[in-house]
Amino acid sequence: MIATINTYDASARALAEQTNAVVVSVEYRKGPEFKFPTAHQDSYAAYLWTIQNAATLGINPTKIAVAGESAGGNLASTVCLMARDNNVQLPVHQLLVYPIADNNTNTTSYNQYANAKPLSKPLMQWFFTHYFNTPADGDSPYISLVDVATVTGLPAATVINAEIDPLLSEGQAYAAKLKAAGIAVTAKVYEGVTHEFFGMATVVPQAKEAQKLATDELKKALQ
Numbered sequence: 001m002i003a004t005i006n007t008y009d010a011s012a013r014a015l016a017e018q019t020n021a022v023v024v025s026v027e028y029r030k031g032p033e034f035k036f037p038t039a040h041q042d043s044y045a046a047y048l049w050t051i052q053n054a055a056t057l058g059i060n061p062t063k064i065a066v067a068g069e070s071a072g073g074n075l076a077s078t079v080c081l082m083a084r085d086n087n088v089q090l091p092v093h094q095l096l097v098y099p100i101a102d103n104n105t106n107t108t109s110y111n112q113y114a115n116a117k118p119l120s121k122p123l124m125q126w127f128f129t130h131y132f133n134t135p136a137d138g139d140s141p142y143i144s145l146v147d148v149a150t151v152t153g154l155p156a157a158t159v160i161n162a163e164i165d166p167l168l169s170e171g172q173a174y175a176a177k178l179k180a181a182g183i184a185v186t187a188k189v190y191e192g193v194t195h196e197f198f199g200m201a202t203v204v205p206q207a208k209e210a211q212k213l214a215t216d217e218l219k220k221a222l223q
Contacts, residue, residue: 001031001071001127010199011069011097018215021222022059024050028075031131039131041143043075044082051089063222065093067214069198070119071127071168073099077174078142080154090155093221095214097160097198098167099174101145103128105139107169116164119195124166146173156184158217160210165195186217 005012005025016023028042047066054061066078073096083090100140104110105121132138139150159175161168168189169180175187190197190206201208 001130006068008072008149008199010201014199014201014211015067015095015215018211019218019222021218022057024057031127034202035133036131036137036140037142039071040075040078040082044079045093047079047083048088062092064091065095065218066091067095067097067218068099069076069097070195071100073097073171074101074143074145074209077101077145077154077157081141081149084153090153093155093218094157095160095218096157096171096174097177097210097214098162098165098171098195099145099159100124100143100167101170101174103143104146104147104170105166107166107173108164109168109170113164113166113168116166116194119166121166133177146170146177150188151178151183154178154183156182156217156221157186158200158214159185159187160214161187161189162193162195162197165191167195186213188213 004025012023012025026043026046028039050064051061066076066079076094077096080091080094104123109119115167157178159171161171175185179185190210193206197204199206201211
């Protein structure tokens, strides 16, 4: 719904610097002009483009991971679902930073942190209203990763969550669902920080720690 690749440039640069890997930062079309599943389709198209243009990018086409924050975390995991379902090579890893993983706005963290900043329960409901064509879109496996999606066969994951975040419960639930399916998962909740902390490593110590965890896991997957 909002923000651009410039908004998240600090995160993309941190991943590139600390993994010494090429990072393809993906801009996708947004609601309300472009509703579900446009952003999901754009993200998958970008993944296919990256594979197909690996030689131009100077990368190994068999060593591609996906990563995203918030809505981007949802999109990253959805790219894995779409690749699996279309018999396309899977990403080697999925880095999910406080991902949107459900359409349930009555979880423990939604209620506990309903008025948190910068992300609140009313703001999430506003996002859903303007990205979904109808509320039924929320029951798609591409939105309800926790409740609806089948995760068998997905790649290993790193799931990073913030404590003061309405999305905390669903992020933890999705990490648990992946683990229950036999998928290797590294999951950590960073205490005392809010949604959007990940890119703030120059001023937030927990962000520096989270970036190190994320890039350590990515480097292992990309070896």
